Amino acid sequence: MHATNTLAEADRLMTLCNSCRYCEGLCAVFPAMEMRREFLDGDLNYLANLCHSCGACYADCQFSPPHEFNVNVPKVMAQARSESYEAYAWPQALAPMFRQNGLKISIVAAVSVAVFIAGFVAWRDPAVLFGTHAGNFYRLMPHNTMVAIFGGAFLYAIFAMAMGVRAFWKDIGEPAKTFTEGPSLWQAMKDASSLRYLDGGGVGCMNESERPTDNRRIYHHFTFYGFMLCFASTSVATIYHYGFGWQAPYPVFSLPVILGTIGGIGLLIGPVGLLIAKSHRDPAMMDTSRTGMDVAFLVMLFLTSLTGLALLILRDTAAMGMLLAIHLGVVFALFVTMPYGKFVHGIYRFLALVRYAKEKRMLEEGEAGTA
Numbered sequence: 001m002h003a004t005n006t007l008a009e010a011d012r013l014m015t016l017c018n019s020c021r022y023c024e025g026l027c028a029v030f031p032a033m034e035m036r037r038e039f040l041d042g043d044l045n046y047l048a049n050l051c052h053s054c055g056a057c058y059a060d061c062q063f064s065p066p067h068e069f070n071v072n073v074p075k076v077m078a079q080a081r082s083e084s085y086e087a088y089a090w091p092q093a094l095a096p097m098f099r100q101n102g103l104k105i106s107i108v109a110a111v112s113v114a115v116f117i118a119g120f121v122a123w124r125d126p127a128v129l130f131g132t133h134a135g136n137f138y139r140l141m142p143h144n145t146m147v148a149i150f151g152g153a154f155l156y157a158i159f160a161m162a163m164g165v166r167a168f169w170k171d172i173g174e175p176a177k178t179f180t181e182g183p184s185l186w187q188a189m190k191d192a193s194s195l196r197y198l199d200g201g202g203v204g205c206m207n208e209s210e211r212p213t214d215n216r217r218i219y220h221h222f223t224f225y226g227f228m229l230c231f232a233s234t235s236v237a238t239i240y241h242y243g244f245g246w247q248a249p250y251p252v253f254s255l256p257v258i259l260g261t262i263g264g265i266g267l268l269i270g271p272v273g274l275l276i277a278k279s280h281r282d283p284a285m286m287d288t289s290r291t292g293m294d295v296a297f298l299v300m301l302f303l304t305s306l307t308g309l310a311l312l313i314l315r316d317t318a319a320m321g322m323l324l325a326i327h328l329g330v331v332f333a334l335f336v337t338m339p340y341g342k343f344v345h346g347i348y349r350f351l352a353l354v355r356y357a358k359e360k361r362m363l364e365e366g367e368a369g370t371a
């Protein structure tokens with residue numbers, strides 16, 4: 001018995017694939033499946049999060065629809081994955097956000113915060129909101145207030161996602177000490193940073209036209225590394241502020257601005273590329289009920305970058321006040337919706353890769369021991 005119909009269907013497919021094994025060279029899912037004879041809910045959630053949705057096994061399968069066996073691994077894994085995000089969400093009361101229109105929620109949150117900041121500043125002194133301040137953001141909002149509000153939102157997101165990680169790890173039956181296994185973590189980092197299993201077994205992702213391309217992997221890289229560079233920019237600026245007492249605004253050729261600009265450009269190109277790539281995918285192998293969740297996250301990343309870069313370019317003009325309010329509104333909305341949207345896929349997929357690296361290593365060591 002499984003907790004949901006989706007997991008029951010995933011069990012049926014994995015049992016069938018385990019007899020066939022035609023796709024074992026395509027990705028990590030099939031070798032991980034072959035290490036099992038039966039599939040508990042935790043195993044299926046692990047396999048679902050290990051799947052990168054490249055679509056190769058759907059295109060290659062002789063039993064995919066219209067065959068009566070109706071084998072559609074990418075779609076069922078995508079559905080199981082989405083349902084697992086809800087099952088692991090903290091607090092559970094907010095889990096339905098994964099199914100709701102995430103973009104609408106994010107935009108409403110962003111606009112509300114932006115209007116509140118702009119209104120508050122204008123109420124105290126309109127000249128501050130519409131004045132020029134040589135890029136000094138703290139004329140509108142003191143640094144400590146900014147840190148308290150946005151640091152609080154960020155810490156909330158980290159805590160909520162950490163609770164999700166705990167639930168996932170428990171569900172798949174992994175002990176906490178796996179996190180201390182250097183070789184597994186290192187292998188997972190290499191696989192995640194290169195998106196090794198998004199290559200459809202070497203040919204690329206399958207699309208509507210059944211012509212594989214590497215577009216999704218390329219735009220994922222722009223998005224992921226763009227995000228990491230923006231994060232690095234904020235971290236360096238924090239060290240400058242608290243470690244050296246160097247206050248923003250930083251010069252154009254300073255490290256925080258260079259990192260933020262390159263990262264920001266990546267976060268413009270990546271999300272747009274992924275949205276276009278998504279529109280070319282075959283809907284038959286996707287979980288179309290969760291498209292809103294994917295789109296919301298990509299749009300919010302794009303808007304964060306767009307408003308951040310606009311703020312950098314226009315920071316010496318009278319537009320800075322309004323742009324800062326809008327940018328902060330978007331960043332706040334991004335942070336508070338992060339644990340209930342597509343962002344979590346990167347975390348669970350990385351954890352699944354850690355477990356796979358460990359299982360693979362143990363299998364190889366076992367085989368070497370019996371040889």
Ligand code: SF4
Nearest residue numbers: 017020021022023061
């Ligand atoms: S997806 Fe189809 S071809 Fe691939 S292992 Fe499963 S049953 Fe076999």
Ligand code: SF4
Nearest residue numbers: 027051052054055057
């Ligand atoms: S869709 Fe791609 S990653 Fe997912 S199981 Fe099939 S081949 Fe593996």
